[in-house]
Amino acid sequence: MTTLPTERSVRTTPEGLRWEPSERWVRGYKGDVAVVDSRHPVLVWEPSLPVPQYAFPREEVRTDLLRPAKRPRTGRHTGSQIFYDLEVAGEEVPNAAWTFPSDELAGHIAFEWFGRWDRGLDRWYEEEEEIFIHPRDPHKRVDALPSSRHVQVEIAGTVVADTHHPVLLFETGLPTRYYIPREDVRLDLFDATDHSSGCPYKGRAQYWTWRGADDVPRNIVWSYAEPLAAVGPVKGLLAFYNEAVDIVVDGERLERPVTPFSEMLRTPT
Template identity: 65%
Template sequence: MPASGTFNWETSERWVRGTRGGVTVVDSRHPVLVWEASHPVPRYAFPEAEVRADLLRPAAAPPATGVHEGSTVFHDLVIGGETVANAAWSYPALPGHIAFEWFLHDGEVLEHWYEEEEEIFVHPRDPYKRVDPVPGSRHVRVEIGGRVVAETRRPVLLFETGLPTRYYLPPEDVNLELFEPTATSTRCPYKGIASYWSLREGGSVPADVAWAYPDPIPAAERIRDHVAFYNEVVDIVVDGVKLERPVTLFTERLLES
């Protein structure tokens, strides 16, 4: 497993493709998974021969040095009459390879990414990260401001490396009349596309406090339509024991909303 907080890479045997506007920009059978020291999730870098280099131009306005592990060679992507600034770069430690932005970019770079024949979102899946949805029989109660909003004895417990256990409850065991759906939608490479609810009364509870995956990827099928709540801002009682509210990478955003 790569050491966190350091620059690491390893080869992958997955067939990876990336497209924009129906044009295949990346078609690689020799991708390299890259972990940057400042990012907890991996990226891909590809051999130059497996990238449409003819669509790349030297970046007109490259970012300041120090971005992407000291990379100084950046590329704009020119395709379909559009120019995507700083869409790709080369790592000094990985000569002959080109990486593309997937996230933390002002706009979409490549519209679709595939591993083999499965579309993937947000970032490549980390081979050292597990996401296990496990059916359970624990008595789970969710409270907001002292009021019970959901209660079940048939949760699906989702164990995800680096995050607290999430408790996914059958929708019929959640008082959805207390909530209203929002327009928020997020993507997870391990679970799929999520839809959200906010508490109708609002108050001190952040918006989008609950979510579900109506059409999860096959590996997460067990959580289909089940509703989960952010442990960080609601009270979850499991078998009579109130859980401590964890501090996670979501906490700051939730408390500011």
């Protein structure tokens, strides 16, 4: 078996990859087939991606289900990799897995997560909890704190939310999100949409779109009906993208931040 240090410390490879061992039991399924069943995963951060991904020792992967990729997808990951197609029960998933070029990660295979590129495995678990979109970053915190701050939200000069009972969500690397009770939001100015998203820290969200004619991105408001336990206080509350609305906190108008979501909001959903 590949031997890795057990202490939690991040290493950096000559290729610019950051990685560290994880003690979590991670499993990945395609249909009912466990393609990955690993108690020795490694978290890997690529320079071009803001979130981590897992790589697994070959002996903890169903390598009998992998075939050399017929059409390797070059340029998507750091360095020169070997890509694999996955074949399960007659279904082929192109470029579902790959290896990193680093000697330090030799003997490991990484997999696409279903929520990133719409190809890969169907379900992932850390211990007995299903994880969505991408692995959780152990160096990231997400805290949901009830507050008595006075928060107002404006869109195109109209006050659409006004509350003294927000929940402030602090997430490493992102601006503070202000979750507001429904009774303090003018939901009559919005239409529910069929858009949804998943977050490994918070759960699955539903969205609303501004009904006005102004140049406002779609799906500007979201809510978690059944959030994960760690952010339970935001249940049923509504949040707005700071990047595209005006937020006033205790009389101070906040600057609109520039985040990875800024470009997404400029693209029609």
